[in-house]
Amino acid sequence: MIGTLAIILGFQLVGEVASRALALPLPGPVVGLILLVGSCLLRPALADRIRPATMGLLQHLSLFFVPAGVGIVAHWELLRTHGMGLALAVMGSTVLAIAAGALAFTLVARWTGSEDPSALKDTSDE
Structure with a gap:
């Protein structure tokens, strides 16, 4: 090993x-x-x-999360002071990332002409 x-x-x-x-x-x-x-x-x-x-x-992959937990405990005062701002930033960036991904998917679908959901059907049996 x-x-x-x-x-x-x-x-x-x-x-x-x-x-x-x-x-x-x-x-x-x-x-x-x-x-x-x-x-x-x-x-x-x-x-x-x-x-x-x-x-x-x-x-034993879960053991790799122990340092993150220690970091939270070590910086507890900082998190208590700025925790709400951090939580809002994480949630806001997540929503923006999802929206950007959806927009990119829509644009690529339009560029490739695949807007019609039936265009995504499996055509291997025809």
């Missing part, structure tokens, strides 16, 4: 170095994950080797 974790962390390190060296707009762990997925597709034996450890990590 330690070897598998070293592989995963190695890909994260390579992604971090590549992201910073190439000034990529993606965080290093995302670049590392893309490289890991690509490597697993090219070499299925790698995917088989890391599968047990990754499944173990996924079973």
